[in-house]
Amino acid sequence: xxxxxxxxxxxxxxxxxxxxxxxxxxxxxxxxxxxxxxxxxxxxxxxxxxxxxxxxxxxxxxxxxxxxxxxxxxxxxxxxxxxxxxxxxxxxxxxxxxxxxxxxxxxxxxxxxxxxxxxxxxxxxxxxxxxxxxxxxxxxxxxxxxxxxxxxxxxxxxxxxxxxxxxxxxxxxxxxxxxxxxxxxxxxxxxxxxxxxxxxxxxxxxxxxxxxxxxxxxxxxxxxxxxxxxxxxxxxxxxxxxxxxxxxxxxxxxxxxxxxxxxxxxxxxxxxxxxxxxxxxxxxxxxxxxxxxxxxxxxxxxxxxxxxxxxxxxxxxxxxxxxxxxxxxxxxxxxxxxxxxxxxxxxxxxxxxxxxxxxxxxxxxxxxxxxxxxxxxxxxxxxxxxxxxxxxxxxxxxxxxxxxxxxxxxxxxxxxxxxxxxxxxxxxxxxxxxxxxxxxxxxxxxxxxxxxxxxxxxxxxxxxxxxxxxxxxxxxxxxxxxxx
Amino acid sequence: xxxxxxxxxxxxxxxxxxxxxxxxxxxxxxxxxxxxxxxxxxxxxxxxxxxxxxxxxxxxxxxxxxxxxxxxxxxxxxxxxxxxxxxxxxxxxxxxxxxxxxxxxxxxxxxxxxxxxxxxxxxxxxxxxxxxxxxxxxxxxxxxxxxxxxxxxxxxxxxxxxxxxxxxxxxxxxxxxxxxxxxxxxxxxxxxxxxxxxxxxxxxxxxxxxxxxx
Numbered sequence: 001x002x003x004x005x006x007x008x009x010x011x012x013x014x015x016x017x018x019x020x021x022x023x024x025x026x027x028x029x030x031x032x033x034x035x036x037x038x039x040x041x042x043x044x045x046x047x048x049x050x051x052x053x054x055x056x057x058x059x060x061x062x063x064x065x066x067x068x069x070x071x072x073x074x075x076x077x078x079x080x081x082x083x084x085x086x087x088x089x090x091x092x093x094x095x096x097x098x099x100x101x102x103x104x105x106x107x108x109x110x111x112x113x114x115x116x117x118x119x120x121x122x123x124x125x126x127x128x129x130x131x132x133x134x135x136x137x138x139x140x141x142x143x144x145x146x147x148x149x150x151x152x153x154x155x156x157x158x159x160x161x162x163x164x165x166x167x168x169x170x171x172x173x174x175x176x177x178x179x180x181x182x183x184x185x186x187x188x189x190x191x192x193x194x195x196x197x198x199x200x201x202x203x204x205x206x207x208x209x210x211x212x213x214x215x216x217x218x219x220x221x222x223x224x225x226x227x228x229x230x231x232x233x234x235x236x237x238x239x240x241x242x243x244x245x246x247x248x249x250x251x252x253x254x255x256x257x258x259x260x261x262x263x264x265x266x267x268x269x270x271x272x273x274x275x276x277x278x279x280x281x282x283x284x285x286x287x288x289x290x291x292x293x294x295x296x297x298x299x300x301x302x303x304x305x306x307x308x309x310x311x312x313x314x315x316x317x318x319x320x321x322x323x324x325x326x327x328x329x330x331x332x333x334x335x336x337x338x339x340x341x342x343x344x345x346x347x348x349x350x351x352x353x354x355x356x357x358x359x360x361x362x363x364x365x366x367x368x369x370x371x372x373x374x375x376x377x378x379x380x381x382x383x384x385x386x387x388x389x390x391x392x393x394x395x396x397x398x399x400x401x402x403x404x405x406x407x408x409x410x411x412x413x414x415x416x417x418x419x420x421x422x423x424x425x426x427x428x429x430x431x432x433x434x435x436x437x438x439x440x441x442x443x444x445x446x447x448x449x450x451x452x453x454x455x456x457x458x459x460x461x462x463x464x465x466x467x468x469x470x471x472x473x474x475x476x477x478x479x480x481x482x483x484x
Numbered sequence: 485x486x487x488x489x490x491x492x493x494x495x496x497x498x499x500x501x502x503x504x505x506x507x508x509x510x511x512x513x514x515x516x517x518x519x520x521x522x523x524x525x526x527x528x529x530x531x532x533x534x535x536x537x538x539x540x541x542x543x544x545x546x547x548x549x550x551x552x553x554x555x556x557x558x559x560x561x562x563x564x565x566x567x568x569x570x571x572x573x574x575x576x577x578x579x580x581x582x583x584x585x586x587x588x589x590x591x592x593x594x595x596x597x598x599x600x601x602x603x604x605x606x607x608x609x610x611x612x613x614x615x616x617x618x619x620x621x622x623x624x625x626x627x628x629x630x631x632x633x634x635x636x637x638x639x640x641x642x643x644x645x646x647x648x649x650x651x652x653x654x655x656x657x658x659x660x661x662x663x664x665x666x667x668x669x670x671x672x673x674x675x676x677x678x679x680x681x682x683x684x685x686x687x688x689x690x691x692x693x694x695x696x697x698x
Binding site for chain 1: 598601612616619625628629631632635636639642643646647650651654657658661664665668669672673675676679680683
């Protein structure tokens with residue numbers, strides 16, 4: 001094995017091996033944290049090396065007899081998942097120590113599962129054969145259930161069961177789509193030739209395949225009407241895990257969507273219209289359902305569904321601007337959910353509750369978290385100076401060219417979401433109890449640091465988008481290239 | 485071959501509609517055994533030796549492991565099914581329509597559109613559709629796993645009928661995924677059963693202490 005191939009494989013092997021080490025020896029001291037950081041850093045180095053190689057190779061890499069296919073989109077997704085894993089691990093150190101002290105014996109399994117899931121996701125992003133993508137994607141989903149039910153009480157167990165059964169049954173539809181595609185083309189469908197395969201499909205088969213992929217990957221992403229698992233899973237999981245679910249696990253669904261449904265939408269107008277209708281439904285209903293939620297995490301979960309609708313709609317557009325906006329929104333959605341759920345985690349750390357009424361009664365002074373929550377809320381609304389403004393406006397303009405009604409729904413949904421979030425933020429942070437105003441709540445540095453990192457990145461990418469544009473441009477070109 | 489598929493569908497109907505969960509889980513044994521018989525028959529008739537390996541793995545996983553897992557789920561809980569969202573007589577009628585009419589309709593469709601697919605196609609697709617119907621109509625957690633199992637069996641037969649020469653490594657990996665998912669689901673149900681049992685005991689203790697106070 002050459003040095004180069006070792007570097008290439010580190011992006012998924014390092015987290016997988018590290019998880020094994022943690023399962024075996026992670027109980028002692030800070031071994032689990034140390035190994036986790038080291039493994040993720042190695043992964044980042046490996047992904048960076050891909051970035052270097054694809055810039056030299058016409059933006060794509062085919063390795064080991066076409067087993068691996070790497071383009072800008074694979075790299076962007078890997079960077080994102082690695083960043084999320086790094087933040088989640090940093091955040092978890094103090095968070096689970098306090099809130100899940102009774103599960104102390106299982107902390108090493110918690111870290112191990114995060115790493116193993118990260119490893120499978122990183123592997124899924126670079127595999128070429130759709131069957132293998134499906135297998136790794138499903139394994140990473142199954143593993144995430146351990147994190148959701150970490151607390152092992154009635155509510156978490158119910159949420160975990162719902163997540164596992166819905167996602168597994170839903171994703172089987174995409175497997176059926178892959179089988180049909182294989183049957184119709186007569187050979188294994190690879191990501192690098194899917195565009196050609198789709199363009200030569202008989203019309204009816206193509207439509208059936210696309211609908212199956214839509215059901216499968218919409219369920220995985222948690223888009224309406226396949227979202228039933230999402231609010232409960234987000235609400236019941238530890239806040240750090242919620243960020244992992246929102247920032248990494250559901251993004252696997254968008255990866256699948258971009259690799260399959262986008263290609264169908266490029267060739268078949270009906271599919272494009274169907275995806276836009278479903279995505280618009282997600283945008284509007286997600287935002288409307290967010291209103292009057294009594295649980296702060298469920299409120300953000302519904303806003304998340306609404307925002308994911310933007311991504312779904314953008315990825316179905318047959319234009320560079322649309323897909324560019326969608327890819328940029330994937331990154332922004334991860335950051336926004338990061339800042340909001342990390343802030344909520346800090347609030348839960350201080351107050352011990354998720355219920356908005358109870359938070360208001362018991363919350364003390366936590367100015368930094370108040371500010372980050374407001375930043376997250378404004379970013380959901382796509383306000384200027386935030387990165388989400390750029391992605392939302394790009395998606396809006398691209399949508400308005402073909403589907404003005406969907407673009408209007410996007411604006412309405414953003415408006416409703418931001419009102420729902422700001423209303424809650426004002427209620428909690430500005431109208432808090434008089435006797436609590438003087439009381440200061442203690443939040444550990446790591447929790448504040450992770451929350452601030454996401455908030456700073458949202459603003460940084462909003463003011464200096466040129467930092468991230470090359471990566472998003474490369475990812476967009478990658479998606480368009482395979483569409484043929 | 486037709487008789488084997490009809491037998492599979494009959495056992496699927498029993499597993500899906502039986503109110504007693506123990507019976508429902510046990511009936512999955514003949515259901516899976518007949519799937520294995522169908523795979524062996526396909527391997528023999530179409531001369532595809534690699535399918536024998538798949539048949540053996542299926543026997544271990546689907547006919548032995550799965551029923552054991554499902555029976556474990558019934559520990560510390562009632563064996564009667566939680567009331568489904570569709571009333572039982574209507575559900576039976578719908579099941580018969582999906583399984584019999586669906587099967588014959590798919591059989592005609594297969595003959596006219598994809599004649600080159602192996603004969604298990606119609607049975608596979610019917611299992612998939614029926615499993616999905618069960619999934620949306622049943623509320624019991626064990627029944628949901630049974631429906632997931634039926635959907636997965638349907639997908640498995642579809643893979644065999646449509647792409648019989650597919651890499652066996654991929655098929656084994658898919659089966660591995662399925663087993664991992666089922667293990668997690670069974671684990672969750674076992675823990676939920678414990679929680680429910682503890683709650684029941686707590687309620688009983690509270691009510692008995694209230695009675696003694698009175």
